[in-house]
Amino acid sequence: MKKKTTIEDLFAQYQPDMGDRNEYMEKLSKKLAAAEYAKQYREAQTRRYRRMMVAVFISGIVTGALGMVLVLLHPQWLLPTGISIEPPAISPLFTKVILLLIICFMSVCITGLVRKISDRSEVRVR
Amino acid sequence: MEREQFIALVSEEQESLRRFLLALCEGDRMEAEDIAQEAMVKAYIAIDRFVERAKFATWLFKIAYNTFLDHQRSGWNRRTDLDAAKQMPGGPNADDAFQYQELYEAIGTLPLKEKSAILLFYVSGYSVKEIAKITGSSQLAVKQQLSRGRSKLREILER
Numbered sequence: 024m025k026k027k028t029t030i031e032d033l034f035a036q037y038q039p040d041m042g043d044r045n046e047y048m049e050k051l052s053k054k055l056a057a058a059e060y061a062k063q064y065r066e067a068q069t070r071r072y073r074r075m076m077v078a079v080f081i082s083g084i085v086t087g088a089l090g091m092v093l094v095l096l097h098p099q100w101l102l103p104t105g106i107s108i109e110p111p112a113i114s115p116l117f118t119k120v121i122l123l124l125i126i127c128f129m130s131v132c133i134t135g136l137v138r139k140i141s142d143r144s145e146v147r148v149r
Numbered sequence: 150m151e152r153e154q155f156i157a158l159v160s161e162e163q164e165s166l167r168r169f170l171l172a173l174c175e176g177d178r179m180e181a182e183d184i185a186q187e188a189m190v191k192a193y194i195a196i197d198r199f200v201e202r203a204k205f206a207t208w209l210f211k212i213a214y215n216t217f218l219d220h221q222r223s224g225w226n227r228r229t230d231l232d233a234a235k236q237m238p239g240g241p242n243a244d245d246a247f248q249y250q251e252l253y254e255a256i257g258t259l260p261l262k263e264k265s266a267i268l269l270f271y272v273s274g275y276s277v278k279e280i281a282k283i284t285g286s287s288q289l290a291v292k293q294q295l296s297r298g299r300s301k302l303r304e305i306l307e308r
Contacts, residue, residue, distance in 0.1 A: 028306050033252050034271035041164050058190045
């Protein structure tokens with residue numbers, strides 16, 4: 024008569040041959056080395072990209088600020104020659120130029136900021 | 150964690166993990182080995198996220214289980230019987246598959262969650278709490294899965 028197999032028997036006998044342990048670990052080690060190389064490469068790329076974004080952001084602020092300072096110190100540079108401006112009176116053209124510069128400066132800063140944020144979130148997703 | 154440290158930890162667990170995956174894949178050695186390798190590489194890449202106080206084996210099994218689910222979702226194992234037969238290894242592994250045919254057939258009838266719970270409990274020797282952590286289910290759910298799985302297996306074995 025055939026003996027009934029219990030669940031415990033079924034699993035107790037389960038000892039499949041998993042091959043040579045050292046050979047397996049050697050293969051795995053090679054795979055891990057390759058994975059590490061890929062990981063380092065990706066990390067280096069991300070670092071480079073992040074540094075570039077920071078540089079773009081800072082240079083945006085610096086050039087914007089410098090531009091503003093220059094315009095405020097020497098408004099005549101931006102105006103056609105022969106037009107004299109009295110210090111207290113600000114010409115409409117000057118106001119427009121300043122407004123334009125502020126818009127440019129803000130757009131550079133915002134672009135840099137947005138790219139920096141998107142870069143950070145991309146890194147987090149990865 | 151250094152690579153050597155990781156390898157030392159994995160070396161302790163790899164056989165148990167591969168055995169579990171082999172049973173989970175119902176004897177499909179190629180798929181099981183593929184998932185095991187992928188899981189170990191994933192674990193290595195994510196090693197910074199491993200909390201030292203957590204049990205390494207449980208963490209590794211969780212990654213392997215999720216990798217298995219990904220494979221299932223991607224339809225990796227949706228092969229025809231003919232494809233499976235073509236990929237059947239020869240030699241001692243083929244004997245293995247034949248030897249454990251009864252077990253593979255029995256667990257093949259169980260739904261995935263019950264199958265996973267049963268295998269983690271009986272093949273890998275995990276507790277209900279650890280199984281819950283690995284599969285991302287509640288302890289109560291795992292108990293129910295084990296109970297349902299056991300009665301289904303008993304039915305099959307009594308036939």
